[in-house]
Amino acid sequence: MSLKHALLGILTVKPMTGYELKQFFDSSVQHFWNAELSQIYPTLKTLEEQGWVDKSVEVQDSRPNKKIYALTDGGRDEFARWVRQPMPATDMRDPFMIKVFFGAELPIEDMLILLRRQMEEEQKILAFSETVLREKIRGGSHALHSPRQGLFWTLTLEMANAYRRAYIEWCDRSMHLLEESMLEGGATAIEKRLSDGEPELRVV
Amino acid sequence: MSLKHALLGILTVKPMTGYELKQFFDSSVQHFWNAELSQIYPTLKTLEEQGWVDKSVEVQDSRPNKKIYALTDGGRDEFARWVRQPMPATDMRDPFMIKVFFGAELPIEDMLILLRRQMEEEQKILAFSETVLREKIRGGSHALHSPRQGLFWTLTLEMANAYRRAYIEWCDRSMHLLEESMLEGGATAIEKRLSDGEPELRVV
DNA sequence: TTACCCATGTAACCCGTTACATGATTTT
DNA sequence: AAAATCATGTAACGGGTTACATGGGTAA
Known part of the structure; x- marks a missing residue:
């Protein structure tokens, strides 16, 4: 706990x-x-x-x-x-990914709608922390009892934002890939590009 | 459920x-x-x-x-x-962030150790999905019943990897910032840079 | 011979959310 | 007049993990 x-x-x-x-x-x-x-x-x-x-x-x-x-x-x-004490990495648990995993069960158009909605949800949250929360930290809320603590608070905010940004970029990219697959009429070309190691796929 | x-x-x-x-x-x-x-x-x-x-x-x-x-x-x-059916965005829930949030309670050196360990954990998981899992998809596991499904499987993998990469980058950046703050002897300069809107902070 | 695979489950417990209960004070 | 704030809690339920129980067949 x-x-x-x-x-x-x-x-x-x-x-x-x-x-x-x-x-x-x-x-x-x-x-x-x-x-x-x-x-x-x-x-x-x-x-x-x-x-x-x-x-x-x-x-x-x-x-x-x-x-x-x-x-x-x-x-x-x-x-x-x-x-x-060190702790194991948190494992991801995202029910939206279940929907994506079984995306082949529905028309691509419907999948695109889902992805767009999800992206918008994430964008709303990101926009909120980019403005309201940042202001709170900058203004030095009552929750702060030292300037050093402000730094760590900021780091946690940055992490949350990094996550949201990664999510949004992924939605965007997935939508483009699906649109391409509609034009090309097949998923093979895209799959090849994904698994051949584009820049985005490298280990950081 | x-x-x-x-x-x-x-x-x-x-x-x-x-x-x-x-x-x-x-x-x-x-x-x-x-x-x-x-x-x-x-x-x-x-x-x-x-x-x-x-x-x-x-x-x-x-x-x-x-x-x-x-x-x-x-x-x-x-x-x-x-x-x-659309669903609300999953909210982040990461106990490691509690440790970071209260990072001011311990010496910076200890915090750096924590961050490094956490980064290594994430790197292990990322390396695993970059190799083993990718091979599984490419080889067309028994779990696949159509090429289209392979595309969606790949997308979920990409999401997990994007998350890990963002995490690793955040660890790396945080460690650098903390090291700088040790040299400069104060967190003020770093805080300013963080909140003034560096490229990394823009909304995507 | 040790350990893992197959194949089913139950029970206890942990963590978390939602609903319920009370009720004065202050703000809109 | 309605809603939010202050201030405490309990009960029911949902979802998940760990431990317990059984027991033959197969691979290291």
Whole structure:
């Protein structure tokens, strides 16, 4: 479970309530991670049981009491241990690729429509992070507690954007290839070009 | 659940047992999807209950009987419907990015080690699909039942590779940036360059 | 003789989302 | 008057992985 460690990580910034942790997620890492309150609250409880966070209660009237969670030394150690530990590469899991894989089951025109739609979805998301999110970082949001952290935040944003860009380019290229295959009346020529090692196919 | 539809898709090729479906996964789509037998068997049962597949039994001695599943007309329709239906863009969910996001919590040297390891993991996977998988497609594996299908298979492979390449490039670039920040003694200059819109940052 | 292939499954558990429940305060 | 914010949670369900259970046949 990475959520545990994501929470520990956020708590290195400062002690927070579950509600505030959710806000932190939404305002800073939502481009590569997300969590619902219904998942955060129980996780905080297990974190407390493991001794990685301490809970203190701030009494409120006319509202549920605030439960503020702070990292313990053990929690800080656990996070440091986890961060350093290498992990296997994330494997891709994209249901859209199932549709593409069985693309031969439908007319090329329909496949082109699918690809265009998917590309537009990706473009919307990319446009969002190119503008709104970048501004947030540049403006130095509350989530930042040091300039160095801003650099790492930017790197994660860059990764998300690199992914979207690769996706969009792939959609574009696939659409062109399919259009060509309609004109040429067969997939053989394209297949040959793809597997013969065009520049795009080299290992970086 | 996309597994249901992935199974329906595979069964368009020919009727198969659960065991054979697993082999199909392993030999053709494992670069973007996977499924365990313990998940496939119950799913086949629900598929049968929904009337999307028909089961026939091939009796065997000294081995559990084979249960061969074949698409019904309803199943074929359902798959065709599902394929055409647009879907929201998959959101990225990468625990490694949590580590990067909190990279300021550890010495830059340690972060560089992490990035290098992660890059090497990605390179291994990329090298694998650049060789083994490509050969499989070129050689026309048993999973292929038409040349056109080979084209779409290739496209999914290209997507997976594009993703890995983007990841590797990002690791490389991030490492360079961090090294620079060590020399310059501060992250400000780099941050400025990142957010001022270098060529790499344009929307494609 | 060790290990992998064939061939079926069940059970427990983990992670995550959606829906449900409560209810005052503030903004539009 | 309606909607969003603050603040806590529980319950049900969906999807996936790991472990467990069985057991003959075949290749290293």
